Structure formats: C-alpha cells, structure tokens
Amino acid sequence: MPKVNIDAIDRKILQYLIKNARMPFLEIARECGISGAAIHQRVKKLDDQGVILGSRLEVDPKTLGFDVCAIIGIRVSDPTMNLDTVEALRRIPEIVECHFITGQYNILIKLYCVDNEHLMHTIFDHVLKISGISNTETFISLNEAFTRQVNVDNVMSE
Numbered sequence: 001m002p003k004v005n006i007d008a009i010d011r012k013i014l015q016y017l018i019k020n021a022r023m024p025f026l027e028i029a030r031e032c033g034i035s036g037a038a039i040h041q042r043v044k045k046l047d048d049q050g051v052i053l054g055s056r057l058e059v060d061p062k063t064l065g066f067d068v069c070a071i072i073g074i075r076v077s078d079p080t081m082n083l084d085t086v087e088a089l090r091r092i093p094e095i096v097e098c099h100f101i102t103g104q105y106n107i108l109i110k111l112y113c114v115d116n117e118h119l120m121h122t123i124f125d126h127v128l129k130i131s132g133i134s135n136t137e138t139f140i141s142l143n144e145a146f147t148r149q150v151n152v153d154n155v156m157s158e
Helices: 009-019 025-032 038-048 079-092 116-126
Strands: 068-076 096-099 109-112 133-141
Touching: 009 025, 009 038, 025 038, 068 079, 068 096, 068 116, 079 109, 109 116, 116 133
Parallel strands: none
Antiparallel strands: 068 109, 068 133, 096 109
16 A cells, blocks of 8 residues: 555544543544544545544453463464464464564464453464464463554654
8 A cells, every 4th residue: 555645634533532442523623723624624634544443442461361362473384374373373362463474483373362362262273274384382471561553643644
C-alpha cells in the first residue's frame, strides 16, 4: 500500500481518535476548529486511504481469565511453506498476533491461554502438529508493560 500524506488537521483528528475512538465527531470538530461535516469527510477519506483500519473494542484478556501470555518464535523448515503455516496458525483461536520476522525464526506469534496447561496443550497439540514447523522457542510474558498505537506526531504533513 502506498504511503499516504496527511495534513496537520488529519493528524490532530487521528490523535483524538487514537486516544478515544468513541469521541464524538462534533467534539473533535470543535477541538480542530472545523465543521462536523468536514470531520466526517476527513475520517471517511482516512478510512478509504487505509490509514484508519477500523475501530474496535479492546478486551483485557486477564479479566476474562487468560492469565498466560506467550510469544513463540517459529522456524519453518521450508520457507516456501510460510503462507501455508500462517493459514494453519490462523485456525488456532489462542493466537492473537502473527508476524513474519527476520533472524533465527521465520514467524513470531503471540497467544493467550488460561494457564500453563492450556499453553502446553496449545503448543503440543496444535502449533507443533503443523507440517513444516521444525523448531519453536516460547517466551512467557510476566507482565505487559505497555502497548500503544503509532505516534502520529512524527508523520510529516503535506
């Protein structure tokens, strides 16, 4: 996807929406000094350009009993199988992120489980049964220190 240029007002709109995706457009319009209709048009443009990937509800896994967060590095024996491997990983509901990476592993996944037994079951009965996976290394997150969206302050204006 090509890089999109945004102006200072678009950047300000994104800053508000990143902080609170439920913030009313009229309130953002007041803060930006433009009309409500202009906010709607600009948000639609940002959405159409792929800058905004949608809005979503975020759930805290721990509050639902998912006490184990793990990151697993996966080595695929034949890199031409990477896409098939990712499709198989996509079918494992505990996996919430999947990245192609450089270095010792081909793929990095993040998953949530209710306890260590659930994690062990997920690894041995699902991940390691995927054809082509030759090696894994599991890292257990003790605590997520922070997570955040990209800093739109660093985006250059038109």
